[in-house]
Amino acid sequence: MIGSKSFGVARPAIVDRGPAxxxxxxxxxxxxxxxxASQAAELGTPPxxxxxxxxxDRPIFHPSRRAPALPQAVAxxxxxxxxxxxxxxxxxxxxxxxxxxxxxxxxAILQEAGTGRSVSIKVGDEIEGWxxxxxxxxxxxxxxxxxxxxxxxxxxxxxxx
Numbered sequence: 001m002i003g004s005k006s007f008g009v010a011r012p013a014i015v016d017r018g019p020a021x022x023x024x025x026x027x028x029x030x031x032x033x034x035x036x037a038s039q040a041a042e043l044g045t046p047p048x049x050x051x052x053x054x055x056x057d058r059p060i061f062h063p064s065r066r067a068p069a070l071p072q073a074v075a076x077x078x079x080x081x082x083x084x085x086x087x088x089x090x091x092x093x094x095x096x097x098x099x100x101x102x103x104x105x106x107x108a109i110l111q112e113a114g115t116g117r118s119v120s121i122k123v124g125d126e127i128e129g130w131x132x133x134x135x136x137x138x139x140x141x142x143x144x145x146x147x148x149x150x151x152x153x154x155x156x157x158x159x160x161x
Contacts, residue, residue, distance in 0.1 A: 089129040089144050094119070096140050096151040106135035108151075 058065045097118065098109035107120045110127065125132045130142035130149060140151040 088147075091149055092128040092130055092142065092151070094127060096153055099135060099137065099140070099153060101135065101137045108132065108135050108140045110140075 057067055059067055092110075093113035094110040095113070096108060097111045100107040100109070100120075107122050110119050110121065111117070112119060119127070121127055121132050123132050123135055127142070130144045132140065133143040133148070134141040138153045142149045142151070
């Protein structure tokens with residue numbers, strides 16, 4: 001490399017005095033724009049959705065890399081269909097008497113209607129056919145077959161019934 005020494009540091013003989021300007025664009029920007037234009041011309045039009053079927057057939061976020069099977073019709077056109085209606089589950093007869101709500105510890109305390117016994121439950125537990133979905137500071141949310149039921153704590157001084 002040809003250069004001069006000043007204070008023991010080699011410097012190039014040609015010093016960049018700032019970007020050369022071509023019609024308001026710096027040299028680096030001008031080169032970039034020219035390169036991008038040439039690449040866009042080479043790439044052409046984007047692919048169609050049909051050409052990208054591999055991403056649909058082998059989804060990257062599915063563990064087996066296979067698309068989940070689509071549900072098929074259960075009843076045929078010739079066979080008469082039978083509608084099965086599930087019997088509704090009665091709302092819980094227990095009474096919500098307390099909630100313990102803290103970091104990582106959410107419990108609801110219920111008093112069973114028949115025995116008067118106190119039972120503590122947490123998210124995921126089952127009570128009278130209902131599953132505990134949420135324990136909130138003043139409410140308990142239960143679920144059964146897509147139906148939700150909410151139990152609220154009584155206000156202070158209000159009788160428990």
